[in-house]
Amino acid sequence: MIDTLYDLLLKYYGPRGWWPISLSNPLPRHPYHVGDYTFPKNDAQRLEIALGAILTQNTAWKNVTQALADLSQGGLFSVSALLDTDLTPLGQAIRKAGYFNQKANYIKAFVEFLQQHPFGKLAEMSVSEARAKLLTVKGIGFETADCILLYALGQTVFVVDAYSKRFLRHLGWISPQATYAQVQSLFQQALPLDLPCYQEYHALLVEHGKGYYSKKPYGLGDPFLKLAQLKSKC
DNA sequence: AACCAGGACGTGA
């Protein structure tokens, strides 16, 4: 069911090419890299992914791209620059992403964390260990940690978000009070351990969620509610 | 002009 749903979504929307990399991706001006799963290629791109993951917390991606551009414009797009910057100018630079006071603190905490645990070190650790380390950082919760693991560190960890929960709830595949961990293991037990699949699946669920699960009543006109139920009877 | 966004944290019960 979970794996069949992936096939259906992929066929319907096509590959999404996540995580978008707009600033540190020289060649295509297009931030998405459909069909190329060799990203990220360097630590600058890993940093961009992690910053984007923090900035997009409960925030539209469009606003995040502006904040990332403003960071770059202000010369704040590196670990060292972020370490040297005070909270106030940092907050002003990311202002357009909202919650800028909180997120300035989160970004500070994260780059200080990176000093002790750079991407290379994190990649050497076991997934559960790296995840536990990330979760100690203030401002990095389950979803943000898993986004960093999946898209910046190339670990095959499934990212759960609000859209996915709403979707599965309407499919009747989870209970309303299902926890993050429960939804995550539902996906991870059903899917083969395949990095591109995990990366695309989360992106596809967000795409689908934007279409049918952003405003109430949720699920109105969702063609997959019928499709998936037909498939589940086989 | 409300309503929502690719959440996380702090608090009180």
Next chain:
DNA sequence: TCACGTCATGGT
């Protein structure tokens, strides 16, 4: 543990 308030700008 868990429900609830808070954080904030920009798009629709």
